[in-house]
Amino acid sequence: MKNKAQVVIIGGGVIGCAIAYELAKRKVKDIVLLEKNSLASGATGRCGAGVRQQWGTEMNLKLSIGSVKRFEILQEELEYPYDLEFEQTGYFMPAYTEKQVEQFKINIALQRQFGLDVQWVQPDEARSIVPIINTHGLLAATFHQKDGHLNPFHVNFAYARAAQRLGVDIHCHTKVLGISTEKDSIKKVSTDKGDIACEIVVNAAGGWSQSIGEMVGINIPTYSERHQILITEPYEPLFKPMVMSFYHNFYTQQEPNGAIIMGIGDPNEMKGYNMEHSLAFAKKCSSLVTRVLPPLKNARMIRQWSGLYNMSPDKTPIIGEASTLNGFYMACGFSGHGFMIAPMTSVLIAQMITKEELDIPEVKTKLDLDRFERGELFIEPSVV
């Protein structure tokens, strides 16, 4: 392992690997990426793999639209030999209360301003998009065809391989033990395989980002929360889009191979690092999903697992450099939406480090860590 680097990235998930690639693409030399387990072993490899652009704020619209543009050309740009399985089969978002209908109306107006062709769906039209939906109680829905999903493992590996081709050193099974600082700058990163002198560190540690913060004495107010997910046997095509209900708090989609993946947002989810699975989840999730998509009651679940959401106080990521420590960049607190905005996040962090003009300049003042201290929480109305 090198004992000196220009940039050390902590975390081998999609965020860390994408940042490594975007930096290397910008001719940054001596980049080292450290991963304590294996690539995609954290939230990336455990996520629901959906990519949506139907958001309720300008910031998230810019991040997600920019990311989808990148996803569309990613396989070619990264010269990855396998299919990233990017399928734009859409997100279908049903509304069950008047309040949700009103919110969706506001969202759709904003989304259309940003050029998204989001459809307003009446209950009697819902089955033309999701043939197996039970429309009972459905007041309206929005549908955007250009949302979709990708294979998160392939995306993660594609970024990692491209980064390695450009000279990035990736060390898996290498744990960061501490970060030494002097006054307001970074001196070195210590790992269980040796020390690396460096002045720039990127914290892309996902569920463990807060402990990386502790190493440099910065209080990152993120915490980890277990989210569970399950998958069924493959079935013939039943529905194409991701169905995401804020009312029931679930999302579900049929994968390209026919398996149906589903998860719920449970207000009682356990905080901490537990990644076990529970029977309570399997029951609750299947009961909620089959209420809306009744034919799935005959589907056979074959596997369930969990991963960690790295939650921030306003459920919006922290993207930027610390104000109290030069060269300490954070890309964390994605609150369950990291995979889908990884391409833009990585571009922005790379632009910050190389002092380029940012594609989304307001990120600096709106998604910085200090927003919590200033009391300027970022409120996104469209989250599970």
Add this chain to the structure above:
Amino acid sequence: MKHFFDVVIIGAGPAGLCAGNILGNAGKKTLIIERDPFLGGQLLKQTHMFFGSRDQYAGTRGLDIAKIFQNELNSYPNVSVFTDTTATGYYPEEKILLAMKDEKELYEISFDQIIIATGASEKSLLFENNDLPGIFGAGAVQTLMNMYGVLPGTEIIMVGSGNIGLIVSYQLLQAGANVKCIIDAAPHIGGYFVHAAKIRRMGVPIYTQHTIHRAIGKTTLEAVELVKVDNSWKKISDSVFTESCDVLCLAVGLVPMSELLWQMGCDMNFVPELGGSVPARNQWMETSVRGVFVAGDVAGVEEASSAMLEGTIAAIGALKNLGSWNAAIEKKCVHSLEYLKEIRYGPVGEKIRSGLAKVEAR
């Protein structure tokens, strides 16, 4: 439906049935879960007589041993048996085992002690057209012939010269099929000399250092291409030859069915001599998770006699944890441990012994 048992046993093969009888005799509230409609596991396919000691049913056919066990089990009112029921998963958080009967009823089962006796599953081989009808695992051929009386075909090629490959070939010959040849990629015959000699006397050639290149057939298997392999197990490309057949039987080994053990968080070790990933265990067959026992092929692929003994020992271990320890049980235990040692004695048991050395706590 929710249930509680002192001990749950998963799998009603030789290991599970022996464990069930010990626990039944000790008066414990016991549940045996079996995926098949019948009890006995692989014993039901074993139409040949066992050898060894009289204590271990030498001279009795496997399917008859299963009947003996089942009759004893029926005499214990404290033992429940769920057939057609699959243990589908274990939830450590709630300490619940989920099981499904006939794909209709779901059981939530909690327990004090559990014995995993799920056995092993057959391995397959990777080659072109390996999904053509007519290509079977040796277990499937045994099930068809020995349990249902159906001959899978008439012109057979057997892959694998281990004991299963040799015995199933012999059974196919007995049933009137033509076994054209037995092939094995290894340079030596894997099974016992006595089985191989019997096959050779009946005129069946055994080709070592041969493997299957691809299968040929439109809707069902019509022929296979065989190929020689060199000393580094690489195919020798100009040695391909074609043999017609309607059945290709794969007897290429077994792998422990350890999914539940992984879910339960047992320390697992990959031990090639025992067939794959197997749990660390103490002398009572208890894994690193207290109250979770293993017995039979899931603890390491071996054979029925050792599975019976391991089932007995695991049941005694569970009784010990439940505080039901007495002199009679101790006697049975010492006897089983000694007999298990005897079975694994000598050159035949060498592989098993070296595998076990890697997973047994000292």
